[in-house]
Amino acid sequence: MRFRRPGRFRELVERQLDLFADDDADLLNEAVEAEAAYRAAPAGEAEEAYGDYQLVVDAIADRLLDIRESYARTLDDEAAQEYAAEFTREATKRYRRYATLLADLDEI
16 A cells, blocks of 8 residues: 655645635535436436536536636646645545546646
8 A cells, every 4th residue: 555645735635625625615515416316307308408417527626626727827837736736636535526627627
């Protein structure tokens, strides 16, 4: 088993994600409700319910991306890359299903 040494941005990222959880609690709750509605939807309504759920997931992903990119713009290129990697790693741990956009963008 490999243990990762905490990055220099870990504490900052954790605080940012804590604030996100507080500030965007309604959005996160909306995602839980939309997913439940999709899972409970009858066959004829499932596609629309999934679309509603995906809109909320996209809004969460956009919000996480905005947080990451806003702070990264304040750093030099090397630090910005290190910070973005740390943010993506931690956001994915906490919000796996909502943070895939971050990892996808890093692969481009």
